[in-house]
Amino acid sequence: MHPLVVIPVFNEENTIESLINELLALGFKDILIIDDASEDSSIEIAKKLKVETISLPFNMGTWSAIRVGFKYALDKDYDQVITIDADGQHIPNDIPKLLNGLRKGFDIVIGACPQRANMAKKVCWWLFRKFSGLKINDFTSGFRAYSKSAFSKFSTYNGANLEYQDVGVLIMAKKFGLKIGEVPVEMKSRTWGKSKVFPSLKSILRYFLITFTIIMVKGR
DSSP, X not given: OOOEEEEEESSOTTTHHHHHHHHHHTTOOOEEEEEOSOSSSHHHHHHHTTOEEEEOSSOOOHHHXXXXXXXXXXXXXXXXXXXXXXXSOBOGGGHHHHHHHHHTTOSEEEEEOGGGOOHHHHHHHHHHHHHHOOOOSOTTOOOEEEEHHHHHHHHHOGGGOOSSHHHHHHHHHXXXXXXXXXXEOOBOOOOSSXXXXXXXXXXXXXXXXXXXXXXXXXXX
């Protein structure tokens, strides 16, 4: 069975069509769009392209949307899930690299592009490595592959339902005994909008404080 490609979407009408078409052209036909209460035409575009869609009743955040995708994957008996952002930064051609990481025995494989980070991100990532004990180069990449063992655990674990899922999820993966790996990928520059994680210095500080609390609560 092909992997299920899960795409959480919130107001991505400018990029979602080209991403879906690129995935289909590469042979990834098992695509699930989780619309996180978009206020634009994202869901209408996805439906027009005849891919599976689920619309959430209100904005629940990226991780909640992804967990809906995990539950769908379990229900449909998929063995692998790929998560990819809808903003056009991730390159579908790199999906085989992530799948190869799963074949090597990893439960979560991150498509890492640390060179995209500005100084603020690099400082945050260094702090995350220091306090979490995770040897991860790119904490905030949403371009990931999950084995069935991994996504089945996260589909039922409500404690991972966090506003900022990136580091918290990886900390819980470590506690679950899941193997985490990274593969280098390229990422495109954002052509419109701004980062939902690091749009400003205030958001960076808030992100770090929330994540630091997660690390202290969950333990190393």
